[in-house]
Amino acid sequence: MDINCENCEFRSLIFDGLKDDETHLLSLNKSEKIYLKSEKLVGEGNSVNEFFYLKKGLVKLHKIGKDGKDHIISIAQPNDFISLLSVFSKPEYEYTITAIEDSFVCIIKLDFLNKLIKENGEFSITILKKMSETYNNIINTRFMISNKHLRGRIAYIILFFSEIIYNNTKFELPLSRREIGELINMTTENVIRILSEFRKDKVINIDGKIIEIINGDFLKKICLAG
Amino acid sequence: MDINCENCEFRSLIFDGLKDDETHLLSLNKSEKIYLKSEKLVGEGNSVNEFFYLKKGLVKLHKIGKDGKDHIISIAQPNDFISLLSVFSKPEYEYTITAIEDSFVCIIKLDFLNKLIKENGEFSITILKKMSETYNNIINTRFMISNKHLRGRIAYIILFFSEIIYNNTKFELPLSRREIGELINMTTENVIRILSEFRKDKVINIDGKIIEIINGDFLKKICLAG
């Protein structure tokens, strides 16, 4: 399981900036792990001493609201630093991270990462940029979703999985209807209602969790219109 | 106007970590400026080559949505790095920043800041932490607001200005009713309606933009209840 980081095919642009000796040290300070679908990587309140890098799979970042219901903050995909949100500001995770597909994760000791940042100026700039992008992405997405009507949100989420995650007009939803509601702020019933509506209007085909986009232009129009 | 950074009374914890010669260089690479209420510091699309640090006053970070309406993302207060959101990930600002009170700002050249980050490892960690906090704060606030009913949102915003910004149960709102709506996602009419309701119920006093909290416990209850 333990691959040398020098040859890691997944090594992101971030770690490409490291010097050879640093990359070698990285090999010694990381571990790798597979999490199965619905397995928890970290829980809200867990102490932060590692840094998770998603190589393969899909995870959700979520948190229980004061209403007692679960809310999904974002979906992370391969090459994302999935613990970026909590790692520098708090001693404990503010969110729970759960695999929504079988996921292959690279785990780096936080002490080592901090050392790298302190010693390698270029690397620290790269991390700053990546972090800024990650956060901006989340804020922009949440902003967009909260300004859409239900039909627009469903259109958005279908296009998100089709274009951003699976790069295919036909794909299997990694989330239940309830989870989709938790992600885009609507009730399970309405998720189903609007999916059915799109099916009746021949915008998509639905077969359980398999979604196929028939009229992508319409979805894009609805998504933009809000 | 140009004060040496060594003696700057506003110098935040961030810059306290600098070495003496770096602090001196900071003096040479910064300028200071006063923006009057409703004056724009930067506009969406402006190129990012400076870093703004708010010494005194209050600014809003906002952006035009696809609906053509303005939306306020967050309010920044003294000691905040107000351009933190765009500065590392994009060549242009994604948001507009406008003073909502007369504001005193310290402007640092971005080149110099990048140099500091590369050369001073401790400083780069401090910036990472500050950035993480800023972003987390925004995400948590937006999350909280979007999960509240209108009355809860108004209660929240009154408490926000009272407790976080002005530290006083009586204060002058720096925002118009419309802007409050833009900040907490509701229409101007409903902002007014619920403020009036709170006034009738003797929860607050209103005199134009002057708000005085009478029943703070009730506000806290409503704010928490959602």
Added chain:
DNA sequence: CGCGGCTTTGATGTTCATCAAGTAAAGTGG
């Protein structure tokens, strides 16, 4: 003085959550 922007209140309609009820699917224990 008149115009536009801010504030206020009331009436109306739409969007959406909630409630209810039923079917299908999936996990659990004997």
Added chain:
DNA sequence: CCACTTTACTTGATGAACATCAAAGCCGCG
């Protein structure tokens, strides 16, 4: 492997929360 329980999915009916529309008063400003 089957009965049992739970969880996911689905549809319809109802009502609450909220946006929109309309109208009027107020104030600052050219």
